[in-house]
Amino acid sequence: MTPRPAPDPAVLVLEDGTVLRGDAYGARGARLGEVVFATGMTGYQETLTDPSYAGQIVVQTAPHIGNTGANAEDMESRRVWVRGYAVREASRIASNWRSEQTLDELLESSEVVGISGIDTRMLTRLLRERGALRGGIFSGSALAEHDEAQLLEQVRSAPGMEGASFVDEVTLAQPVTLEPDGEVIGTVAAVDLGIKGATPRAMLERGLRVHLLPADTPFEELAALQPDAVFFSNGPGDPASADAQVALLRQVLDAGLPYFGICFGNQLLGRALGFGTYKLKYGHRGINQPVLDRATGRVEITAHNHGFAVDIPLEGEHTAPHDGGRYGRVVVSHVGLNDDVVEGIRCLDIPAFSVQYHPEAAAGPHDASYLFDRLVDLVRERKES
Secondary structure, X not given: OOOOOOOOEEEEEEOOOOEEEEEEEEEOOEEEEEEEEEOOOOOHHHHHOOHHHOOEEEEEOOOEEOOOOEOHHHOOOOOXXXXXXXXXXXXXXXXXXXXXXXXXXXXXXXXXXXXXXXXXXXXXXXXXXXXXXXXXXXXXXXXXXXXHHHHHHHHHHOOXXXXXXXXHHHOOOOXXXXXXXXXOOEEEEEEOOOOOOHHHHHHHOOOEEEEEEOOOOOHHHHHHOOOOEEEEOOOOEOHHHOHHHHHHHHHHHHOOOOEEEEOHHHHHHHHHHOOEEEEEEEEEEEEEEEEEEOOOOEEEEEEEEEEEEEXXXXXXXXXXXXXXXXXXXXXXXXXXXXXXXXXXEEEOOOOEEEEOOEOOOOOOOOOOOHHHHHHHHHHHHHHHO
């Protein structure tokens, strides 16, 4: 038997000086980004194609990645968005009847520089203790032509996630209208800040016509569609950088249009109401996060991907600070049980609510899919009023 060739070397360098040596995985080269960990045991392809990971190097805590390969059907957007990818053990084969290529091939064709064979458990513990860090994965000529001191300098010179904006990069270029198969019960204007394919699918399944709109759509164009509700999607970056989208959302609220937001859309509702946002130490990323629905007392196991959160007191009703409280009363509707982070907002005097987590959760779980039914209820109420 011919021996397998030795793998190309790769290193992962963190801004604190930590260096992990492993094997090149996917494309060769250099990629810089914020290093974060994702705790999902399944759904790696949905993670890779989630636009909310733009600008980040994702560390998978599950020890074995790539077993089922990759296929076009499980792509949650038009491309892979992660900048870099770090795994403990990369599967050498893809064993699934739906597989169309190996994960290594998908990463290479998507120009994602990865590393395998590193101690991801140690790395995750480090990130939990010190918080998300800037880092870089280097292989091929990018590794051969520089010493570790030079690689560390590249990492420390890279911008951080605070103040970063990726909206223009991830949003669609032109509006798209999607029609449900059956009866149309209402129309939703969905502003794409990094939307995943499962989100409009969930709306279409419930009879909603969906107008997907670029992130820079003026309010006049949105209103001309005569939507029964407006939706703001998930997306990457710092919500403090999205002033234009906050201004658009305030116009939506001022017009009395029902509103539902997910993830970035939750943070922007918080900002539109006058609350602040802040960066979490290491964020929530995975498909196994417990969240309490405070209205029902039900605990949901949910999918998360966020590094920022809304800064609003958990207890009591609060008057929205913006413009003298013109948006009325607000409550925290959902709370993360791991760390008491705000995971949902509900307005009591206007038709608006949002959640920080992902009820569409293409890779599961589906505990929170009822939130799309709440959107349908808002649409029906508006059409009947």
